[in-house]
Amino acid sequence: MGVRERKARDRKEMRDTILKSAYRLFLEKGFDDVSIRNVAEAIEYSPATIYLYFKDKNEIIHALHSQGFGLLNKHFQPLYKISDPFKRLSEMGKAYIRFAIKNAEMYKLLFVRSEPMEHLAGCDDKNWEEGDSAFDALSQTIAQCQQKGYFKKFDTHQFSMMVWSFTHGLCALRLSGHLGHVKEEREGKRKLDQIMNETLETFIHTLEKLKQ
Template sequence: MGITERKEREREEMRKLILDGAQKLFLANGYDKVSIRNIADEIEYSPATIYLYYKDKNELLYALHQRGFVKMVQEFQPLLLLTDPFEKLVEMGRAYIRFAVENPELFDLMFIMMAPMDTLDKEDWMEGDQAFGLLTQVVQECIDAGIFQKHNVQATAMMIWSGIHGYTALYLRKRLGMLPECDRESIMDDAFNLFCETLRHGL
């Protein structure tokens, strides 16, 4: 390995260390209560080191969102090979729930944690746009195939996302105490199937 490659690997390792430390503290203490110095103490480096890689907390938050959406899009990619558009949509929903259950801390940071979103509205935020874009693409395929009526594709995609996200968040936040614990997962699965059937017959 050459000097250039070794230095780049070291930079990537440092970025990962910084992001891991920031994610841990953001989730434990809340975005507003975490400082660059706190993150530096967590990873046992100086604040100056962090500033070599990220200009402020917003840029760190932005990078963590990028990390999350890149991972989510990777989960969706194999499903695009499915030929039936509605089956593709259903499997994307299952992949979304699976991603949340397997990556609860990352999901919390992406969608639940209160934090300023100004840097996340960048026009070049391709990762977030790509995730929603895949959903709208599949919804459009369902419309074109006559499975859904011709509603606004983005509004339809938002409604579907909101529905699946809602009970996923309830599950992760342990807000399902009204359900028998022994049957909770099967009820969640039944609820998802019912939601999918409602989509097929109600849109």
């Protein structure tokens, strides 16, 4: 009696179809400009059908949110091969920024939007593996830096929060369009990517001076 199994498969398939289509539309049109009706039209079903597979729009957002963290963790994977922890930290910064620029809408969903966090707060299950995993990668690298003599007098967790704050701030300012509107950047003709690289380099140099 494989009917239940097949139905479960069909259901998952439909959910995937919806998510895939929604994500493609989000990349095309930006997050705020995609409606349930758009998604429904793209998969050639009626809008009401979407609600048979997802409770509401927030559940779709949250599902994509989870997928996005998986994507981010994948982007970090190659960096774990770098043995020098400070070099790895530096490359993690660059990779984080690359991810934010290449997947702008997804980055906003992961770290700028507050809906996913509110949804998470409503869940009973307070564990949040995807998010923790990314932050742990940073914390562990910083702990290893400390073993090599960097930022020795600092608390590992607090220092990680500091590094994350900086890197996120830089990405957020870029994605919201604020970077290019600072006077010096308006007048100079540096490209946004260059500004970000220089600012990151400045931060890295700052950290570099904290050895011993």
